[in-house]
Every structure is written in structure tokens, then in C-alpha cells.
Amino acid sequence: ETIVLASGLPPKHFQSVQGSEALMECVTKGTNGEVTFNYFPSGELVKRDSMVTGINQGLAQIAVSSVPDEVAYIPLQGLLTLPGLTGSAVEATVGWRKALDQNGAMAEELTRQNVMPLLLSPLAPYQIMANEKLDDPSKWDGLKIRATGSSLSVLVNSIGGVAVQMPATEIYVALQRGTVDATILSFTSLVGYSLQEVLSSYSTNASFGTSASMWGMDLKFFNNLPADQQRVIKECGRSIELSMAALIDSNEKKIAEDLAAQGQQVFELTPEQLDMFAEQMVSVETSFLKRLNDRGLPAEEALSEYKAALGK
Amino acid sequence: MERKAPRRNATFKLLDQILRPLENGAAIIGAAMMLAAMTITTFDALLRYTINKPLSFNYFLTEQYLLVGLVSLPLAWGFRTGGFIRITFLLHVIPQNVGNLLLRVGLLVSSIFCADLAWMSGKNWYEIFSNGLVEMDVIDWPVHLSWIWVPIGCGLLSLRLLTSVFGASEDLIVEHTAEEYPE
Amino acid sequence: MVLAVPIGFALGIAGFVSLNMLVPMSVLQAIMGKVMHETLANSVLLTIPMFILMAEFLSCGGVATDLLMACNRMLRRVRGGLAMACIVAGAIHAAATGSSTASAASLARASFPAMMKAGYAPSFAVGTISIAGTLAIMIPPSVSFVIYGIITETSIGKLFIAGIIPGLLTALGYIVTISITLKLKPKLGPDAIDEQRVATEQRGGTVWPMILLIFIVLGGLYSGVATPTEISAIGAAGALVLSIMSRRMDRNDFMGAVSGTLRITSMIMLIIVSSHVVGYFISITHITNTLLGWIAESGMTPTVVMLIVVLIYLILGMFMDQAAVLILTAPISTPLMVGLGFDPIWWGVIMIKTTEIGLVSPPLGLVVFVTSSVTRTNLYSSFKGIIPFLIAEFVTLGLLLAFPILTLWLT
Numbered sequence: 001e002t003i004v005l006a007s008g009l010p011p012k013h014f015q016s017v018q019g020s021e022a023l024m025e026c027v028t029k030g031t032n033g034e035v036t037f038n039y040f041p042s043g044e045l046v047k048r049d050s051m052v053t054g055i056n057q058g059l060a061q062i063a064v065s066s067v068p069d070e071v072a073y074i075p076l077q078g079l080l081t082l083p084g085l086t087g088s089a090v091e092a093t094v095g096w097r098k099a100l101d102q103n104g105a106m107a108e109e110l111t112r113q114n115v116m117p118l119l120l121s122p123l124a125p126y127q128i129m130a131n132e133k134l135d136d137p138s139k140w141d142g143l144k145i146r147a148t149g150s151s152l153s154v155l156v157n158s159i160g161g162v163a164v165q166m167p168a169t170e171i172y173v174a175l176q177r178g179t180v181d182a183t184i185l186s187f188t189s190l191v192g193y194s195l196q197e198v199l200s201s202y203s204t205n206a207s208f209g210t211s212a213s214m215w216g217m218d219l220k221f222f223n224n225l226p227a228d229q230q231r232v233i234k235e236c237g238r239s240i241e242l243s244m245a246a247l248i249d250s251n252e253k254k255i256a257e258d259l260a261a262q263g264q265q266v267f268e269l270t271p272e273q274l275d276m277f278a279e280q281m282v283s284v285e286t287s288f289l290k291r292l293n294d295r296g297l298p299a300e301e302a303l304s305e306y307k308a309a310l311g312k
Numbered sequence: 313m314e315r316k317a318p319r320r321n322a323t324f325k326l327l328d329q330i331l332r333p334l335e336n337g338a339a340i341i342g343a344a345m346m347l348a349a350m351t352i353t354t355f356d357a358l359l360r361y362t363i364n365k366p367l368s369f370n371y372f373l374t375e376q377y378l379l380v381g382l383v384s385l386p387l388a389w390g391f392r393t394g395g396f397i398r399i400t401f402l403l404h405v406i407p408q409n410v411g412n413l414l415l416r417v418g419l420l421v422s423s424i425f426c427a428d429l430a431w432m433s434g435k436n437w438y439e440i441f442s443n444g445l446v447e448m449d450v451i452d453w454p455v456h457l458s459w460i461w462v463p464i465g466c467g468l469l470s471l472r473l474l475t476s477v478f479g480a481s482e483d484l485i486v487e488h489t490a491e492e493y494p495e
Numbered sequence: 496m497v498l499a500v501p502i503g504f505a506l507g508i509a510g511f512v513s514l515n516m517l518v519p520m521s522v523l524q525a526i527m528g529k530v531m532h533e534t535l536a537n538s539v540l541l542t543i544p545m546f547i548l549m550a551e552f553l554s555c556g557g558v559a560t561d562l563l564m565a566c567n568r569m570l571r572r573v574r575g576g577l578a579m580a581c582i583v584a585g586a587i588h589a590a591a592t593g594s595s596t597a598s599a600a601s602l603a604r605a606s607f608p609a610m611m612k613a614g615y616a617p618s619f620a621v622g623t624i625s626i627a628g629t630l631a632i633m634i635p636p637s638v639s640f641v642i643y644g645i646i647t648e649t650s651i652g653k654l655f656i657a658g659i660i661p662g663l664l665t666a667l668g669y670i671v672t673i674s675i676t677l678k679l680k681p682k683l684g685p686d687a688i689d690e691q692r693v694a695t696e697q698r699g700g701t702v703w704p705m706i707l708l709i710f711i712v713l714g715g716l717y718s719g720v721a722t723p724t725e726i727s728a729i730g731a732a733g734a735l736v737l738s739i740m741s742r743r744m745d746r747n748d749f750m751g752a753v754s755g756t757l758r759i760t761s762m763i764m765l766i767i768v769s770s771h772v773v774g775y776f777i778s779i780t781h782i783t784n785t786l787l788g789w790i791a792e793s794g795m796t797p798t799v800v801m802l803i804v805v806l807i808y809l810i811l812g813m814f815m816d817q818a819a820v821l822i823l824t825a826p827i828s829t830p831l832m833v834g835l836g837f838d839p840i841w842w843g844v845i846m847i848k849t850t851e852i853g854l855v856s857p858p859l860g861l862v863v864f865v866t867s868s869v870t871r872t873n874l875y876s877s878f879k880g881i882i883p884f885l886i887a888e889f890v891t892l893g894l895l896l897a898f899p900i901l902t903l904w905l906t
């Protein structure tokens with residue numbers, strides 16, 4: 001059996017190496033070469049926002065989704081991006097998997113789209129990254145902050161900043177020239193876009209939302225595979241997602257340490273400061289839930305599933 | 313137009329008459345979308361810079377709606393009034409009637425290609441429309457209104473190409489000049 | 496087939512037929528269903544219609560022509576002064592935009608009529624304009640450098656700085672080419688006297704609106720008022736306001752500018768959509784991986800490997816969309832080069848240089864397509880006009896390959 005795996009990530013991206021490549025190797029090895037892969041990275045076949053259609057139109061049997069970019073198809077998974085929920089990639093990965101295993105609203109959404117959640121990869125919680133120490137909500141007032149998607153934009157605005165959207169290819173120049181003053185990102189993405197060259201001050205322990213990727217598999221295709229192959233694929237996904245999450249967390253830490261060693265400002269928010277931000281972010285969750293509820297989606301049910309899985 | 317009116321047959325005339333107003337209408341909407349993109353993007357940037365109040369809906373509106381529409385909608389009108397570039401120099405070395413036949417076949421194949429683009433994107437549009445997909449940006453956006461322009465634009469272009477298969481020989485190779493503006 | 500079908504369709508049809516041999520019909524139809532929307536819904540593409548619109552507004556007011564004439568007046572004692580002015584204008588334009596197609600289209604609107612009036616051969620004029628347009632991706636800001644930087648995780652800031660000297664060197668190469676070409680084939684350009692006469696006749700034109708607009712666009716970009724994409728819309732709006740204020744534009748001019756822009760934009764985009772169909776074919780064959788992988792394992796010396804890869808890029812550039820070449824191959828070729836001991840920033844500049852050449856090399860030379868259609872010049876003679884500049888491109892590429900210091904000096 002040859003499976004087409006399509007991803008929007010560049011082939012040298014850590015999620016390609018530690019995710020896609022590791023997955024393919026694990027499955028091929030585990031099935032003694034019975035299952036092989038035809039791999040298309042870089043959005044050659046399926047873009048970051050098209051996992052669901054890519055799978056259902058037969059372009060690929062496994063496709064990688066960037067959850068915030070695909071909320072039109074999987075809106076409930078978008079709850080993962082809300083601020084204040086998790087403190088690390090490992091925590092988010094374990095919680096998301098646990099929530100899906102309960103076969104509740106979040107799992108049902110994927111099943112209805114014919115998607116089997118093969119491998120989950122939430123990023124580390126996002127930090128505020130700027131050229132000054134933005135450790136207090138009042139310091140955000142009137143600052144232009146690059147944010148993507150719905151929940152992050154609402155978050156920036158609710159803290160008093162001005163959310164600005166722009167393509168990833170333009171953040172560097174925009175920060176360099178002061179078109180925007182700051183951005184909310186994880187450290188891994190920061191260095192991926194070389195933004196440490198134009199920024200100098202970063203928080204380390206905030207939880208300003210996050211982003212997440214999902215390796216989804218064609219559910220009908222999966223169900224038609226022999227049981228032993230199904231088992232191998234499932235186990236590979238679950239073990240790789242944990243090791244990748246651990247790697248993300250340690251990588252975040254390492255980058256932050258490297259930046260500090262280079263003389264850049266890397267700071268922790270005090271519990272009082274975290275509380276002040278949390279207070280301002282309450283409205284983000286409420287408004288996100290309301291928007292989903294208004295469309296008749298079981299948003300509260302899904303969020304309580306996720307929160308219960310996180311132990312909150 | 314200075315050149316002598318070419319002989320055009322009835323099929324061409326009928327199709328042409330039906331298509332023209334549709335093409336012009338689509339092009340006018342495309343023009344309005346382009347000017348809207350220019351105006352809103354300008355105000356978005358200037359308001360953000362001067363008073364910290366960007367038009368935060370602009371990014372999504374321009375990318376997902378205006379850009380798709382401003383390119384797709386004028387395609388057929390653009391072909392009718394401007395022709396599309398092609399490599400013509402080799403046509404001068406083969407007999408004219410063979411050349412004309414080739415041109416007609418080429419237009420027919422192009423028409424089929426565009427019809428396929430229109431049909432398949434139309435199916436996607438219908439799927440999105442009937443599922444009521446919503447994109448969550450700073451506000452909620454209906455996704456189907458982003459897709460609709462592609463099947464309309466490609467569909468009109470396909471019909472225009474088909475029409476020109478029946479057109480006069482003179483029209484096959486002459487580089488058209490703009491006969492009228494869409495507004 | 497290629498003869499009879501407009502390029503916008505020919506590429507797409509060729510891609511369709513080739514894909515049909517490789518993948519099931521259902522997969523092919525899924526690609527057909529999404530390729531156009533996927534290509535168009537991309538905010539960075541806004542620069543194409545907006546910079547063309549800016550040029551259209553300026554040219555119907557005659558404003559852009561005035562600037563060229565002003566440059567020409569300064570260069571009036573030089574044979575080919577107007578063509579050189581076009582290169583200078585291209586370099587200025589390049590500092591404001593990162594898209595070669597947009598730059599070429601707007602330069603064509605601004606300078607082609609003046610060059611015709613001065614007595615240049617159409618093919619030479621189109622060649623000059625096209626090549627001036629390609630400067631946009633070497634001189635920062637450049638979309639191509641950003642894409643390269645993100646894919647290969649190299650510093651975008653360093654890439655921008657690295658592009659400055661090669662960009663200026665390239666522009667200088669074009670100016671020298673103009674001078675030599677006109678010396679060898681004086682018929683391609685006007686007599687120096689003619690050119691002087693055109694310059695003198697045009698003395699009445701005002702230059703301030705264009706200077707003001709350049710100031711707005713470059714000032715807005717470098718002071719951080721707007722992103723590179725947004726600045727194109729501000730430029731178009733600014734050109735509209737200036738043309739109305741200088742009372743050079745009436746209702747017909749306005750509608751002519753809008754319809755001209757729409758026509759060119761939809762045609763360029765159709766070509767880009769079609770080339771993406773071809774891109775799917777190339778992806779599915781894995782041909783670029785296979786080729787580069789084979790070279791990596793061949794055991795040749797680093798310099799030979801590097802030169803072969805450069806050659807592959809030049810060949811790919813002939814047939815493929817340049818963004819696609821970058822996205823498909825940079826992830827493979829850059830680690831290969833770094834592994835052989837080459838600098839990734841330098842390699843980025845070399846790749847962008849080959850990309851630049853690809854934009855004007857037949858048969859798929861996107862920038863030449865654009866210039867040729869804006870100026871309504873026959874495609875064959877347009878490509879003929881490019882030949883002297885291609886020679887200059889190879890000389891510059893040779894210099895950049897031989898002397899990495901040219902690229903890495905400022906970084």
C-alpha cells in the first residue's frame with residue numbers, strides 16, 4: 001500500500017523532520033515495508049488550510065492542517081488556539097488527544113469530515129515579542145501588534161493593542177521599519193522567520209494563545225486497512241506526537257536561553273502580571289464561544305471536554 | 313474601428329449579443345472591486361498609522377474576496393477587447409487556411425479547459441455554499457462568496473472562447489484593440 | 496498546438512495533459528477545482544494590479560513620461576540616454592516593489608510611448624523595459640528573498656543587504672549593454688541628436704508630481720507607514736489624486752486606466768494560474784528532488800556540483816514559474832550547497848539571480864509576456880530584444896559566482 005502524505009510545511013521545518021518524516025519511517029518499519037509513502041511537502045499538493053478537502057477529494061490520504069487556518073472546516077478544533085489554556089506543548093498535546101479520545105463533540109467534528117486525527121502537534125504557548133518589555137497590559141495600549149486569525153486578534157484588541165494582520169512574508173520588514181511594534185509568536189517560529197534580528201524583548205511564561213497542526217488521515221481509507229496496519233499507524237502517531245511536543249518545549253527553552261546569552265531581553269511575567277493579563281483575556285474566550293454558539297455549534301461542550309482533559 | 317467589418321455568421325452574432333452585456337457587467341463589478349481594494353487598503357494603512365485605528369476587516373476582505381473577483385470577473389471581457397498573447401510568428405509560415413483551422417481548434421480546446429476550471433470550481437463553490445462554511449476572522453465571513461467569482465469568470469471566458477470559434481477568420485489573429493470601456 | 500493557443504491556456508492545457516498521464520482523473524479534477532482560487536486568494540498578489548494601476552494613472556496624466564524625459568535631459572549627451580533612464584527608473588521602482596511582473600508592467604506603461612517617440616526599435620525598447628523590471632527582485636525589498644529566507648531559515652535581513660551590490664551591478668551591466676548594443680547596431684536606437692530633440696521638446700512637462708509620488712511610496716515604505724503590499728495601493732491612490740490635482744486626467748482617461756489595468760491583470764494572473772497547473776505536474780514527478788539527489792551523490796568536486804546546479808536552475812527558469820522553482824528546489828539545493836561549503840546567503844543571491852534570468856528567458860518568460868502584452872509588441876521580437884541583456888546577465892552571474900565578496904561584503 002502506498003500512501004500519499006501531503007504537507008504545507010517546507011521539508012526542513014522541524015515539524016516535517018520530526019513529524020512527517022518520523023511518521024513515515026515509523027509506519028513503514030512497523031509494517032515491515034507493507035505501507036510505503038509518496039511524500040509532498042511545501043504545499044506542492046495540499047496547502048496548510050486544505051486538509052479536509054485534500055483528503056476528501058483524493059489528493060492525499062494523509063494531509064497536514066494548520067488548525068487556525070482551517071477553522072472554516074474544523075471550527076471546534078480552533079478552541080486549541082484560545083489564550084490561557086496551556087503552559088506547554090506537551091500539556092496541550094496530551095490534553096487534545098485525551099479530549100478526542102472521549103469521542104465527544106471535538107471528535108465528532110472530525111469524524112463527520114472523514115478525518116482520523118493521526119498526529120497532533122500544538123505549538124508552545126505564544127509569547128509577546130517586541131523591542132521593549134511589554135510586561136504589563138497598560139504598556140500594550142495603542143501598540144500595533146501582528147496577530148493571525150480570530151482569537152489572537154481579539155486578544156490583542158482586548159488587552160488594548162491594535163491587532164494588525166499581514167502575510168508571514170511581510171512581518172520581518174514590518175517589524176524592521178516599525179509598521180508594527182510587536183508580534184505574538186512562539187520562539188520556534190520567531191527564529192524560523194529570522195525575527196530575532198529585528199526584535200529584542202521576549203516573555204517566556206505567558207500563554208497568549210497558540211497555533212496547532214494536525215496530521216489527519218482519510219478515515220474511510222484508514223478503516224479499510226488491515227487491523228495490524230491500523231494499529232501500527234495509530235501507535236506511530238501517538239508516540240511521535242509526544243516526542244515532538246517534548247522537543248518543541250525543550251527547543252523553546254533553548255532558543256530563549258540562546259537569545260538571553262546574546263544579550264537580548266528575556267523575561268518572566270510575575271504572577272500578578274499574569275493575573276492582570278488573564279483578567280483582560282476573559283472576554284476572548286466568551287466572544288469566541290458566542291460566535292460558535294450563534295452558528296449552532298456545540299462550542300461549550302467542546303471547550304469543557306478540552307478543559308476537563310487538561311484538568312481545568 | 314478603422315478596419316473593414318469582417319463577415320460574421322449568425323451563430324457568432326447571436327452568442328456574441330447574449331454574452332456582451334454579461335461580460336461588461338462582470339467587468340464593471342471587477343473594476344469596482346479593484347477600486348475598492350485600492351481605497352480600503354489605503355485607508356487601512358493610513359488610519360492605522362495616524363490614529364491607531366486600522367480597518368481590520370480589510371486584510372481578509374481584500375485577499376479572499378476582492379482579489380479573487382477583480383481577476384476572475386473581467387477575464388471574458390478582457391479576452392474580447394484585448395485578446396490574449398500568443399506566439400504567432402510561426403503562423404505566418406504555414407498556409408492561411410490551415411492556420412485558421414489550427415486557431416479555431418486552439419480556441420475550442422481553450423474553451424474546454426476553461427469550462428473544466430469553471431465546472432470544478434463551481435462544484436467546490438456549491439459544496440461550500442450548501443455546508444454554509446464560515447471563516448472566522450475578526451468577524452465571520454461566508455466562504456462561498458469568496459469562491460463564486462471563479463466559476464462565473466471562467467464560465468464566461470469559456471463561452472466567449474467558444475463564441476470566437478465561430479467568429480470571422482479576420483478576428484482569429486488580429487490583435488484587438490479596446491473597443492469600449494466597461495464602465 | 497502551441498502556435499494556436501494563447502499562452503495563458505497553452506501552459507494550463509499542457510499541464511493538464513501531462514498530469515493526466517500521471518494521476519487518476521479524480522485527482523486531476525480536484526486540482527482543476529482549486530488551482531485558481533488557491534492562486535488568487537493571496538494578499539501579496541495585490542501589488543500586481545495596484546502598481547499597474549499606479550502606472551496607468553501616471554501615464555494617462557503623462558506624469559511618468561515627464562520623469563523619464565527629465566532623466567533623459569540629464570543623459571542627453573549619451574547615446575541611448577532614454578533607455579538608460581528606463582533602467583534607472585527600474586532601479587528606483589525596485590526599491591519600492593518586490594514584484595518583477597508589477598514593476599515591468601508599470602515601467603512599460605510609463606516608458607514605452609516615450610521610447611517609441613524618441614525612435615527606438617520596439618524590440619529593443621521591450622527588451623530594455625523587461626530587463627529593468629527584473630531588478631525588482633534583486634534590489635530590496637524582494638518577495639523572492641523573503642520566500643528563500645523562510646524556506647531555508649536564512650536571515651532575511653542579510654539577504655536584503657546582500658542583494659544591494661549585485662542589484663546595482665546588474666543595473667550597471669544593463670546600462671553598459673545599452674551603450675554597447677547601440678554602438679554595434681545604431682539602428683536600434685535614435686541618433687543622439689534626435690534624442691536631444693525629444694528631450695528639448697518635452698521641456699515643458701512638470702516633474703514634481705512624480706517626484707512627490709516617489710517620495711510618498713519610498714518614504715511610506717521605509718518609515719514604516721505601510722507594508723510592501725499596502726504601499727502599492729497607496730501608490731495607486733496617490734497617483735490618482737496627483738493626476739486629478741494636476742488636471743491632466745478626465746473621465747475617459749480614468750476609465751481607460753482602470754480598464755487597461757483590469758485587462759492586463761487578468762491576463763497575467765491567468766498565466767500564473769496556468770503555470771501552477773504545470774507546477775503540480777513537476778511536483779508529482781519529483782523530478783527536481785531526483786536530479787539534485789543524483790548530483791549530491793555523484794562525487795564531483797564542490798565547484799563542479801555548484802555549476803551544474805546553477806545550470807539546472809537556468810534550464811528550469813526557462814520553463815517554470817519562478818516562485819515555484821524557488822519553493823520546490825531551495826529546500827533541497829541550499830542544504831546541498833551549504834554541505835559543500837558554500838555560504839547560504841551567497842547561494843540565495845545566486846538563486847535569485849538565476850530566477851531573474853528565468854523571468855526573461857524564452858519560452859516561459861513571465862516578465863517578457865507582460866511587457867509584450869502591455870506594449871502590444873509581438874512576442875518573438877520581444878524575446879529578440881532581450882538577447883543582448885541576457886549576455887549581460889550571464890556576465891554578471893559569472894562575476895557573482897567568481898567573486899562571492901561582491902555579495903557578502905556588506906552583510
Ligand code: NA
Pocket residue numbers: 588589590591592593594630631632633634635636637
Ligand atoms: Na525590490
Ligand code: NA
Pocket residue numbers: 812813814815852853854855856857858859860861
Ligand atoms: Na523563463
